[in-house]
Amino acid sequence: MDLILYAVPGFFLLIAIELIAEKVRGTAYYRVNDSLTSLATGTINQLINVSKALIPFTVYVAVHQHFAIWNLSASWLNWLVVFVLWDFFYYWNHRLGHEMNILWASHVVHHSSEEYNLTTALRQTGTGFLSFIFYIPLAIVGFDPLMVLSVGALNLIYQFWVHTQHVGKLGWYEWFFVSPSNHRGHHAQNTIYIDKNYGGVFILWDRLFGTYQEEQEDDMPIFGIRGAVQSWNPLWVNAQIYAQLIKDAWRTKHWWYKLTIWFRRTGWRPPDVEEEFPIEKNELEHFSKYDTQVNAWLKCYCIIQYALTATVGIYYSLFAEQMSLGQSAMVVGFVLWATFSIGALMESKQYAGVLEWIRLGVFVSGVVSLMSPTVWANGLLIGIALALPLLVFGRWQNPPSHSNTTVMMETSSKQ
Ligand SMILES: [Zn+2]
Ligand SMILES: [Zn+2]
Structure with missing residues (x-):
């Protein structure tokens, strides 16, 4: 059962409510071009998930069958434990998604919007093929594949509602859970927020592993990434960083760099390529959103x-x-x-x-x-x-x- 598919009507209902709030409150968090691009990448993501759904799941089932240490039943306690453990592995999956070139090339899609609204939540990568590897330990421990599939879907569904600017800080809730406020920080390109707040449901992991950053009144999030994608083409949004990495790997004269560029820190480029083909950096003070006008x-x-x-x-x-x-x-x-x-x-x-x-x-x-x-x-x-x-x-x-x-x-x- 594809829980995410059944949540789609709920997603669109909440988007409709947020659009009404936009009208009533006179905010400008939505642009047609940006939102349609977000929704288009979400649609492509769903299509790819449906097409390849069985591949990672089959691997998980095989590992579970052959290597599971225990056979953990679907008791309420096990459900709770697997829900929390999934989020723990999600934290590391997400963190490496930001910190390693090849994984960032995939995850960048989610951060490519310069707006922050509920459609941003649906801006998902079409190339998250490697993510399931992070959850294989759950198979080895012995959690039933269907339980794991369900908590994965619930984790993702939870994350939908935090992509809004209409909800402020939530007091004690901010201590334990991912919230609109702390996830806004995650989507910001201001220096203080970069590589922060990776949690899916629990923000506790960030507090524990030193990646927490509270939203600051005097440094409000500027959404998007420094290397703006500047495109409404969802296929290019998915491909851009891969294209850059392939180009850099091709251009460098050193075999070691050709082989290792993929696994190095996000943004790392071979020094010879960096020198010959520099990419200009822009300061945030001059930031303006990518936009195009049509009638x-x-x-x-x-x-x-x-x-x-x-x-x-x-x-x-x-x-x-x-x-x-x-x-x-x-x-x-x-x-x-x-x-x-x-x-x-x-x-x-x-x-x-x-x-x-x-x-x-x-x-x-x-x-x-x-x-x-x-x-x-x-x-x-x-x-x-x-x-x-x-x-x-x-x-x-x-x-x-x-x-x-x-x-x-x-x-x-x-x-
Ligand atoms: Zn992220
Ligand atoms: Zn997000």
């Missing part, structure tokens, strides 16, 4: 297309097991293409409109002809048909102006 029609079009894409993603999550490989590939391809071209539209790329027309033509006719017509497929068709005029008006009635108010920042390090 209201196009914004509406992107929102509708994303909603349809998310629907396809949920459909896939529910029925992937009954699909052939070809059908799965087609659905996954549709979602990846859709999120890519929505991002390109929001960046006003020249090729974005063409990408959209091809996508709608090829994939919609493909999906409809190969899959038996269902409510889902019909809904998708109707949605696209209704949204198309927005694309037309969005592109030709009022050509979008491209205003990129970014500053160039160092791209491989958040230091």
